[in-house]
Amino acid sequence: MSWKFDQAPNAACVTCRSVMEGRPVLVATHYKDDHSWGFTDGAPGNMAKALVVAMSEVVDGHPDLDEIASLPPGWSATRASVGEPWLKQQDDWNSVT
Numbered sequence: 001m002s003w004k005f006d007q008a009p010n011a012a013c014v015t016c017r018s019v020m021e022g023r024p025v026l027v028a029t030h031y032k033d034d035h036s037w038g039f040t041d042g043a044p045g046n047m048a049k050a051l052v053v054a055m056s057e058v059v060d061g062h063p064d065l066d067e068i069a070s071l072p073p074g075w076s077a078t079r080a081s082v083g084e085p086w087l088k089q090q091d092d093w094n095s096v097t
Contacts, residue, residue, distance in 0.1 A: 004069035006035060009056035014038040016045055020053065024082045025062050032074030032091070039065070042078070 003009055018041045019025055026042035039058045059065050068077045068086050077086040 004066050005037070005055060005059065006069075006073075007037060007055055009059070010054045012036065012052050013055045013058060015051050015053055015058050016040050016043075017049070017051060018043070019058060019062070020051060022061065025058070025065060026081070027076065027078050028065065028068050028071065028086075029076040029091070030071045030073050035073045 007013075013036060015038065019039055023041045025039045027038075027040045029038040030036075031038065037055060039062070064082065068088070071077055071088060075088055075090050077088045079086050
């Protein structure tokens with residue numbers, strides 16, 4: 001399988017322990033400022049417990065993420081469950097308080 005993301009497989013990304021343990025990725029964010037990625041299960045998170053891992057560690061365990069590899073920087077994609085369509089939206093970090 002070829003690598004489809006704009007960052008190298010060994011580039012750092014943010015995720016959570018449950019995703020690394022096999023729970024599905026339901027929220028993916030492609031950050032505008034540095035083009036990095038974040039992958040979570042959609043549960044409210046505690047950034048103090050976030051993990052930084054190589055992108056390949058997440059993508060290899062969740063090959064369905066290839067569907068959103070072309071997501072532009074500054075956008076997020078969410079879905080209700082595996083097999084559901086990804087809903088893509090441009091992020092508006094200016095409105096976050």
